[in-house]
Amino acid sequence: MRNLIAFLLRFQGVMLFVLLEVVSLFLFITNSSYQRAAFFNSANAYAGAVLARRTQIADYFRLDELNRQLLADNAKLRQQLYPPDFSRREADSLPVGRDTLGHLIYRHLRPDPSQALAAATAPGLGQNAKPKKPNALARPDTLLLGGAKLATHDADYPLVAARVLNNSLRAVDNYLTLNVGTADGVQPGLGVLSAAGVVGQVKSASAHYATVFSLLHSKMAIAAKIKRDGTFGSVKWPGEDYSHALLDYIPRQNRLVRGDSVVTSGYNAVFPEGVFIGTVESFVKEPDKNFWTVHLRLGVDFSRLTYVYVVHNRPRTERDSLETALTAPEPAPVKPAKQPTRPTR
Amino acid sequence: MSVLGVLVRQLLRFGLYAGMQVFIVGQLSLFGLGWCFLYLGFVLFLPLGTPIVLQLLLGFGMGLAMDISYDTGGLHAAAAVLLAYLRPWVLRLLTPRDGYDAQDTVNVHQMGWQWFMVYLLLLVSLHHVAYFFLELGSFQHPLLTLARVGVSILFTSTALLIVQLLFFPVRRTRS
Numbered sequence: 001m002r003n004l005i006a007f008l009l010r011f012q013g014v015m016l017f018v019l020l021e022v023v024s025l026f027l028f029i030t031n032s033s034y035q036r037a038a039f040f041n042s043a044n045a046y047a048g049a050v051l052a053r054r055t056q057i058a059d060y061f062r063l064d065e066l067n068r069q070l071l072a073d074n075a076k077l078r079q080q081l082y083p084p085d086f087s088r089r090e091a092d093s094l095p096v097g098r099d100t101l102g103h104l105i106y107r108h109l110r111p112d113p114s115q116a117l118a119a120a121t122a123p124g125l126g127q128n129a130k131p132k133k134p135n136a137l138a139r140p141d142t143l144l145l146g147g148a149k150l151a152t153h154d155a156d157y158p159l160v161a162a163r164v165l166n167n168s169l170r171a172v173d174n175y176l177t178l179n180v181g182t183a184d185g186v187q188p189g190l191g192v193l194s195a196a197g198v199v200g201q202v203k204s205a206s207a208h209y210a211t212v213f214s215l216l217h218s219k220m221a222i223a224a225k226i227k228r229d230g231t232f233g234s235v236k237w238p239g240e241d242y243s244h245a246l247l248d249y250i251p252r253q254n255r256l257v258r259g260d261s262v263v264t265s266g267y268n269a270v271f272p273e274g275v276f277i278g279t280v281e282s283f284v285k286e287p288d289k290n291f292w293t294v295h296l297r298l299g300v301d302f303s304r305l306t307y308v309y310v311v312h313n314r315p316r317t318e319r320d321s322l323e324t325a326l327t328a329p330e331p332a333p334v335k336p337a338k339q340p341t342r343p344t345r
Numbered sequence: 346m347s348v349l350g351v352l353v354r355q356l357l358r359f360g361l362y363a364g365m366q367v368f369i370v371g372q373l374s375l376f377g378l379g380w381c382f383l384y385l386g387f388v389l390f391l392p393l394g395t396p397i398v399l400q401l402l403l404g405f406g407m408g409l410a411m412d413i414s415y416d417t418g419g420l421h422a423a424a425a426v427l428l429a430y431l432r433p434w435v436l437r438l439l440t441p442r443d444g445y446d447a448q449d450t451v452n453v454h455q456m457g458w459q460w461f462m463v464y465l466l467l468l469v470s471l472h473h474v475a476y477f478f479l480e481l482g483s484f485q486h487p488l489l490t491l492a493r494v495g496v497s498i499l500f501t502s503t504a505l506l507i508v509q510l511l512f513f514p515v516r517r518t519r520s
Binding site: 051057166 | 404422430
């Protein structure tokens with residue numbers, strides 16, 4: 001027994017060293033997995049408060065730059081608000097669509113189904129007043145994020161605006177810290193966009209702060225497509241330069257054009273479809289690969305990321321439950337939770 | 346100095362190094378490659394007689410604090426624990442001819458330039474090599490990573506040297 005104690009005392013340094021190394025390497029290796037308490041990262045309330053204070057102080061020194069960014073965003077939004085005169089002009093011929101049974105629909109001859117319903121339920125109200133009034137619900141406010149329009153006022157799927165508190169660029173795996181958390185409706189797994197395009201995906205969230213996998217993360221892959229012809233691929237960050245990424249899995253026989261836009265495909269149900277990622281900058285055919293090696297210039301400038309938006313992709317829960325139901329043994333009888341009150345566009 | 350005094354002093358040092366790192370130095374980068382690990386000064390400039398167990402625990406605590414701020418899981422902690430473990434070895438390697446005095450501290454004025462630079466560069470280099478190659482998880486971009494290691498060694502060593510020249514006493518203090 002005395003020998004054992006003497007042994008432990010003699011090698012206490014080595015043993016503690018090995019123990020601490022194992023603990024830290026365990027924490028490091030499991031860092032990229034999702035299901036992890038928000039304590040050991042910067043979404044932790046104390047670290048979050050410190051980082052928020054740092055941002056507050058640092059902002060004073062770059063007010064000029066922040067203002068310029070907001071001005072640029074404003075200008076873009078104003079352009080959306082005041083489109084050219086002829087953009088709302090209607091064509092001479094009637095637009096023709098087909099319904100689910102294949103019958104032709106003449107949209108101008110038939111009232112909007114929601115308005116027809118409203119008119120049917122409230123016949124007392126005059127027929128003449130109803131259709132004139134612009135229906136605020138049917139036309140939700142939208143925000144143009146990376147070229148995709150997203151509704152801003154939607155109780156079920158809120159769009160959460162957030163400020164970036166912490167942002168790393170030069171590590172192999174980069175993360176962001178945001179000043180919104182579960183109290184604002186942010187959950188792990190949601191997508192993060194900025195006005196210029198895709199930023200990342202929420203990793204974990206505490207009550208008031210959230211940690212985000214940046215697009216500049218070695219394990220991040222974003223389902224993407226080339227906007228011009230719809231070829232699907234996957235965007236990965238090779239780990240060198242924060243303004244460039246790679247687009248994988250574009251077959252060799254496809255023709256590529258320099259300057260093509262690459263947008264999200266909406267396949268992985270994290271981001272809405274059609275959000276801008278970047279433009280094709282160069283492409284080479286390597287002899288030992290079946291795919292093009294495509295270099296993208298990212299739309300988002302990660303070095304000056306300030307305001308971002310956390311998005312909920314609408315059909316996500318529905319799709320995930322559908323995809324898991326395929327393997328589930330006995331699906332419970334599903335009934336629609338709520339009658340949709342307005343047509344989805 | 347009493348035990349309580351030592352404790353308070355070390356806590357203050359911990360807070361100062363961690364605060365400087367998170368608030369100011371961590372935002373800077375040299376040539377877009379190097380990063381400054383100022384917080385290593387906390388471990389490097391501990392008293393010479395600190396027990397190894399205490400050194401390891403302090404290194405781990407400091408590393409974990411950095412991991413929490415920078416979302417690296419346990420990367421800083423792993424490298425800092427390695428540094429704390431290697432420090433006594435390097436100190437033994439650099440023992441002066443007549444051994445360390447009781448009042449000796451890691452101080453560029455007392456121990457001399459040569460001793461201090463070897464001590465600093467050796468430990469910082471070991472730490473940075475461990476850190477950057479662990480972070481990479483592989484040897485995919487060896488040249489880029491070596492460039493990062495080199496520039497970071499330059500940055501960290503210069504910063505720590507400045508800390509020494511500014512804040513460490515020129516004369517020996519009676520304690």
